[in-house]
Amino acid sequence: MTAAMDTSAKDYPLPPEPGLTEHEVLARAERIAKTLVDRQQETEARGFYALDTHELLRKSGFYRLMVPRRYGGYEFGIDTHMQVVERLARGCASTAWMYTFGASHAHLIAAVYGEQAQDELFAGGDFICPGVIAPAGFAEPAEDGGWIVDGVFRYASGSPYATHFVGQTFVAGAEGEPPEQLMFIVPRDQWRRLDDWGSQLGLKGSGSHSVKVEKAHIPAHYALLGTHMGMISVVGGTPGLRLHRNTLYGGSVVAPFTFQLGALSVGMATAALDVYAELTRERPVTYPPFGPRSEDPDFQLRYGEAAGRIAAARAAMTDVLRQWHETAERGNVTREVELRMSIISREVVRMTWNTVSDILYPTAGTSAVRAGERLERIWRDMSTLHTHAGVHIYLATIAPRELAQLELGIAS
Known part of the structure; x- marks a missing residue:
């Protein structure tokens, strides 16, 4: 973890908190996520998160995470942003979704647009661009x-x-x-x-x-x-790489679109496991020999299986983010590399969805999935994630087919 650099020597504007570290950003995301759980109903009713939540995200620096330093941003990595998304999704999937698909395009703009455009577009520092x-x-x-x-x-x-x-x-x-x-x-x-x-x-x-x-x-x-x-191809470099001299803006701009889906799904599945753990500790088994669920071998198996799958999905996300940074540093981000990384995101989504829909949701109990219950909302949110064109059109059919054509040398 590194602190935001003091770039005042280059006459760059300092960010609001020059000493802010990635470690503190992630700690803030965890604290904020806990405050979001009890506000999910009002967020759904409104259609978007509240103004005070927006102000909290702004003051926490979340709208500047990938804004270049020369514009008062923190210029933190793709991995930091995705970990923030995962943590926020553990508290409220809607808030995390709205946040990431507004804030993440700072990376796209900083990578592919020229200096004149960036000077104007990033002039405000905080950048929210659906x-x-x-x-x-x-x-x-x-x-x-x-x-x-x-x-x-x-x-x-x-x-x-x-x-x-x-x-x-x-x-x-x-x-x-x-x-x-x-x-x-x-x-x-x-x-x-x-x-x-x-x-x-x-x-x-x-x-x-x-x-x-x-x-x-x-x-x-x-x-x-x-x-x-x-x-968008980044082979041969990007305007952002030449302008900012940071490989953050020279790596794939396509794969990070799909990383967000993986990070969101891991956060949602972790929230579902949180609920399941609470139910397992508090509720009894409905069939003989009765007793608490926590002492029942079947519930122990379900919980352990779900925890292991979610851990595997998180590990896949961690590694694909490592791959992104490594390929950006090496400058070998071909279309094949972008597609392989994107398909890993698809597998993360698949693994977490199967965990929730096949293990946690059906065995939690009917009362746990009534309208408005936390697990019911998580299931709805994950179901809707699956209707995103990036999940069940691009990642499910187009990306794997294109990858095969490229690796096998087949003309499309």
């Missing part, structure tokens, strides 16, 4: 070389307190040609959040509202034509 990877709407050329973007972008998790939005849209191709893709970022004053979130099965409080962009002017340096954020 992103939608699915293209929507259209962009037309503006007279000054920029773009005019119009569209509705669904599932913009993190939008309630956002400072920016990053999305994908279409640009009309030449006659007879398919449209091109445009990746763009737009400040908060050029889009509005729609009131269309909260009726889903789970993650009701994740702030995953739609964002409506109406004829917004996007400067040319805020747009990347012919780029899709799920296909």
Whole structure:
């Protein structure tokens, strides 16, 4: 663990807490998570976490974890961010989801955008930028070389307190040609959040509202034509690596999208195990020879099996984060490497979901899964995680197929 460097000698603005360490950040995440458990119902009812929670996250430095130092950020690693996400998800999955999919895109922007754009986009220090990877709407050329973007972008998790939005849209191709893709970022004053979130099965409080962009002017340096954020290659370096001279901004920007799903699922499954442990200590067995569940061999087996699987999932997350940093340092982040790391995230999600759905949820008892009970909410949240296109479309079919084609030398 390392403290944020004092970069004042380079005339960089200092972050709010220059001596903040990654160790303290993780300790804060654990303390905050404990306060979130009893607020899950209100978070679901509101559709996003409360303003005082937002202020607590802000004051704790969580919106600056991956913001570059030259803009008053802490420039901590991908691993620190993902561990924060896991800890927050242990307290409230909706809060963790909304937080990570708002704050994590600081890494994407710092890696792939140029200096002029970053100087402007990170000027505020705290950076909350929901992103939608699915293209929507259209962009037309503006007279000054920029773009005019119009569209509705669904599932913009993190939008309630956002400072920016990053999305994908279409640009009309030449006659007879398919449209091109445009990746763009737009400040908060050029889009509005729609009131269309909260009726889903789970993650009701994740702030995953739609964002409506109406004829917004996007400067040319805020747009990347012919780029899709799920296909960005870092082979040969990135603008962020050259600008910040830190491999944090030269490693894969695709795999970290999937790491968030793994970190969230580990946190949720750990919360489910917390509940199961409490039930095992407090409730009796309903069949002879009766007695407390904690003394029953079957409940001991279920708990031990679940604890072992979750530990294995966490170990996989720890190692894939190590792989990310190693490959970034070596500069050998090919598409194959990105895909293999992403598929590890899929296995983490699969392992944790199977643990909750096959072991913990069905044996906890009917009263433990009534509407509003903590385990019932965890099950709903994990079920909804599985409806994310990244889990059961990209990671389940597209990524493994592409990996096979690349490693076997098969033309797609």
